Amino acid sequence: xxxxxxxxxxxxxxxxxxxxxxxxxxxxxxxxxxxxxxxxxxxxxxxxxxxxxxxxxxxxxxxxxxxxxxxxxxxxxxxxxxxxxxxxxxxxxxxxxxxxxxxxxxxxxxxxxxxxxxxxxxxxxxxxxxxxxxxxxxxxxx
Amino acid sequence: xxxxxxxxxxxxxxxxxxxxxxxxxxxxxxxxxxxxxxxxxxxxxxxxxxxxxxxxxxxxxxxxxxxxxxxxxxxxxxxxxxxxxxxxxxxxxxxxxxxxxxxxxxxxxxxxxxxxxxxxxxxxxxxxxxxxxxxxxxxxxx
Amino acid sequence: xxxxxxxxxxxxxxxxxxxxxxxxxxxxxxxxxxxxxxxxxxxxxxxxxxxxxxxxxxxxxxxxxxxxxxxxxxxxxxxxxxxxxxxxxxxxxxxxxxxxxxxxxxxxxxxxxxxxxxxxxxxxxxxxxxxxxxxxxxxxxx
Amino acid sequence: xxxxxxxxxxxxxxxxxxxxxxxxxxxxxxxxxxxxxxxxxxxxxxxxxxxxxxxxxxxxxxxxxxxxxxxxxxxxxxxxxxxxxxxxxxxxxxxxxxxxxxxxxxxxxxxxxxxxxxxxxxxxxxxxxxxxxxxxxxxxxx
Numbered sequence: 376x377x378x379x380x381x382x383x384x385x386x387x388x389x390x391x392x393x394x395x396x397x398x399x400x401x402x403x404x405x406x407x408x409x410x411x412x413x414x415x416x417x418x419x420x421x422x423x424x425x426x427x428x429x430x431x432x433x434x435x436x437x438x439x440x441x442x443x444x445x446x447x448x449x450x451x452x453x454x455x456x457x458x459x460x461x462x463x464x465x466x467x468x469x470x471x472x473x474x475x476x477x478x479x480x481x482x483x484x485x486x487x488x489x490x491x492x493x494x495x496x497x498x499x500x501x502x503x504x505x506x507x508x509x510x511x512x513x514x515x516x517x
Numbered sequence: 518x519x520x521x522x523x524x525x526x527x528x529x530x531x532x533x534x535x536x537x538x539x540x541x542x543x544x545x546x547x548x549x550x551x552x553x554x555x556x557x558x559x560x561x562x563x564x565x566x567x568x569x570x571x572x573x574x575x576x577x578x579x580x581x582x583x584x585x586x587x588x589x590x591x592x593x594x595x596x597x598x599x600x601x602x603x604x605x606x607x608x609x610x611x612x613x614x615x616x617x618x619x620x621x622x623x624x625x626x627x628x629x630x631x632x633x634x635x636x637x638x639x640x641x642x643x644x645x646x647x648x649x650x651x652x653x654x655x656x657x658x659x
Numbered sequence: 660x661x662x663x664x665x666x667x668x669x670x671x672x673x674x675x676x677x678x679x680x681x682x683x684x685x686x687x688x689x690x691x692x693x694x695x696x697x698x699x700x701x702x703x704x705x706x707x708x709x710x711x712x713x714x715x716x717x718x719x720x721x722x723x724x725x726x727x728x729x730x731x732x733x734x735x736x737x738x739x740x741x742x743x744x745x746x747x748x749x750x751x752x753x754x755x756x757x758x759x760x761x762x763x764x765x766x767x768x769x770x771x772x773x774x775x776x777x778x779x780x781x782x783x784x785x786x787x788x789x790x791x792x793x794x795x796x797x798x799x800x801x
Numbered sequence: 802x803x804x805x806x807x808x809x810x811x812x813x814x815x816x817x818x819x820x821x822x823x824x825x826x827x828x829x830x831x832x833x834x835x836x837x838x839x840x841x842x843x844x845x846x847x848x849x850x851x852x853x854x855x856x857x858x859x860x861x862x863x864x865x866x867x868x869x870x871x872x873x874x875x876x877x878x879x880x881x882x883x884x885x886x887x888x889x890x891x892x893x894x895x896x897x898x899x900x901x902x903x904x905x906x907x908x909x910x911x912x913x914x915x916x917x918x919x920x921x922x923x924x925x926x927x928x929x930x931x932x933x934x935x936x937x938x939x940x941x942x943x
Contacts, residue, residue, distance in 0.1 A: 380557045381557075383556075383557035384555070384556045384557050384562060385551075385552040385553045385554060385555045385556075385562070386553065386554050386555060386556060386562035386564055386565060387562075388553070389531060389532075389553040389554065390531075390564070409527075410527040411527045411528065411530070411531040412527060412528050412531065413526070413527045413528060414525075414526045414527075414528060415522045415523075415525035415526050415655040415656075416652050416653045416655065417653055420526060420527075420528035420529075420568070420571075421568075421571040421572075421575075421590050422528055422532070422564065422567060422568025422569075422571045422572060423528060423568075425564060425567035425568060425570075425571055426562070426563075426564025426565075426567060426568065427564075428567075429562075429563040429564045429567055430563075430564060433563075447597075448563050448597050449596065449597060449733075449761055449785060450594065450595060450596040450597065450734065450763075450783075450785055451594070451595065452592065452593065452594035452595075452736055452878040452925060453592060453593065453594075454591065454592040454897075454905045454925055454927060455589075455590050455591060455592065456897065456898045456905055457898070471880075471882065471920075471923060472882045472883070472920070476760050476787065477733055477761075477787060479734075479880045479882055479923070481923075494897075494898070497897060497905070497907075497925065498925075499734075499878060499880055499923065499924075499925050501733060501734055501785060501880060503760065503761060510558050511558045511559055513557040513558065514557075591875075591903055591927060592876065592905075592925075592927055594736040594783060594878055596755075596763045596783055596785060598755065598756045598763055599756070613738075613740065613778075613781060614740045614741070614778070618902050618929065619875055619903075619929060621738045621740055621781070621876075623781075636755075636756070639755060639763070639765075639783065640783075641736060641738055641781065641782075641783050641876075643738060643875060643876055643927060645902065645903060664841045665841075667840075667841035668839070668840045668841050668846060669835075669836040669837045669838060669839045669840075669846070670837065670838050670839060670840060670846035670848055670849060671846075672837070673815060673816075673837040673838065674815075674848070693811075694811040695811045695812065695814070695815040696811065696812050696815065697810070697811045697812060698809075698810045698811075698812060699806045699807075699809035699810050699939040699940075700936050700937045700939065701937055704810060704811075704812035704813075704852070704855075705852075705855040705856075705859075705874050706812055706816070706848065706851060706852025706853075706855045706856060707812060707852075709848060709851035709852060709854075709855055710846070710847075710848025710849075710851060710852065711848075712851075713846075713847040713848045713851055714847075714848060717847075731881075732847050732881050733880065733881060734878065734879060734880040734881065735878065735879065736876065736877065736878035736879075737876060737877065737878075738875065738876040739873075739874055739875060739876065794842050795842045795843055797841040797842065798841075
């Protein structure tokens with residue numbers, strides 16, 4: 376179901392991000408370098424890093440909720456550690472403390488160049504756990 | 518020069534965001550609703566909100582730096598306050614305390630529906646003020 | 660009841676902080692300068708600023724909850740804007756968005772010297788709204 | 802020198818916190834349970850947790866600066882993960898990325914009860930690296 380939700384996100388497709396893996400309490404997203412995701416100095420735009428963190432932390436939290444529940448971002452904070460150069464950005468999110476109403480999730484973003492990873496951002500997020508009953512239906516993607 | 522920098526951001530064009538205004542210590546960015554910037558429930562994706570905050574706070578900080586200087590995002594934190602529904606997202610960033618090496622900037626994001634604004638996110642950012650000499654040249658957009 | 664809760668905090672008395680005012684959605688706390696609340700450069704310790712923010716944002720959130728409910732700090736972020744010199748620190752917290760399960764609260768801290776206020780910190784907090792039934796009783800202070 | 806700075810903090814003594822260890826890129830602080838550091842429910846006050854994080858992250862950053870330099874807190878964000886019950890709070894701070902003008906530091910706070918640690922807070926901080934020349938002298942503690 377989480378894969379369907381991600382596939383139904385127009386912004387995920389626009390950015391060209393991929394869901395690499397999802398498992399209980401964890402999620403990995405990545406995006407390949409292309410001109411459309413860069414800023415004026417030829418690095419990945421900070422907004423791309425933030426998008427990966429936003430989506431990755433929510434998805435990781437969603438792997439641990441009960442049936443009929445989902446997660447909505449309440450807040451997050453990110454620190455940029457190094458320029459996001461390289462061929463690909465990879466975001467690894469991991470639930471630090473799952474909760475009934477709030478889950479706390481960390482995420483780290485790495486830039487990959489020539490097979491070597493460099494730590495370029497770290498984040499700490501709070502995800503609100505909500506009943507999906509109150510949300511609009513997710514369209515199926517044909 | 519700041520307008521050139523924004524125009525040279527591939528991601529700004531991909532998202533379809535517009536620089537509405539820029540003045541000393543302040544910046545307004547916005548983006549119109551279209552399927553490519555939404556998430557699975559039909560609201561603006563949180564990553565779009567984060568992108569506006571990331572760019573808006575940096576641009577606002579850049580309006581107050583000395584010649585040959587620019588701003589790079591060090592970190593920010595955002596709280597989502599309400600679902601980002603509506604026709605347009607508007608981000609207003611304002612420098613709270615300009616500094617020689619660090620500037621602190623706030624931003625608020627509003628969703629606009631039928632001419633009415635709703636406060637949907639608030640953020641607090643730290644922008645590092647750097648000498649542009651060490652950065653790659655910004656390409657001119659033809 | 661909130662005044663009783665504050666009075667029952669050992670740490671509030673240790674720091675010597677005062678609850679100046681509390682009203683729906685807002686709270687003002689302050690602390691006077693004395694050697695015990697300073698750091699090595701003779702300014703108010705950052706931990707004092709953080710304490711005022713922690714307590715002030717939670718109290719402000721608590722003014723808007725239902726009967727039998729209270730608030731617990733989920734998270735906050737603070738930026739120090741200027742050295743906390745002066746005779747007194749004043750923290751003003753204000754609820755930005757009250758919620759059933761989460762409230763978002765801002766706080767600003769000012770240092771006061773010779774009757775003039777200087778903005779020395781700003782913060783953004785998320786307060787979890789909880790049923791007090793599950794918490795230990797608050798001791799009466801004799 | 803860092804031990805002298807800590808010893809010169811009136812607030813460190815008021816809280817009764819101890820510097821357990823300090824090594825390149827890392828710092829451990831702790832505080833024992835006593836009524837003066839608790840809140841109304843008998844748990845360690847959130848302000849104590851924030852103080853440990855504030856001091857611990859700055860001290861950890863200071864271990865990696867050049868001669869004549871020190872660190873001042875620019876900002877931090879903390880998430881409370883579990884009630885801070887137990888006999889002692891321990892804060893472990895670790896530099897994630899040292900920098901010439903900014904260092905990024907993480908900290909985790911644990912509550913200890915019967916020899917067992919429980920993770921009760923996590924934080925992410927940005928420390929500004931500054932020349933100490935511009936700061937007031939640190940008094941010697943006799």
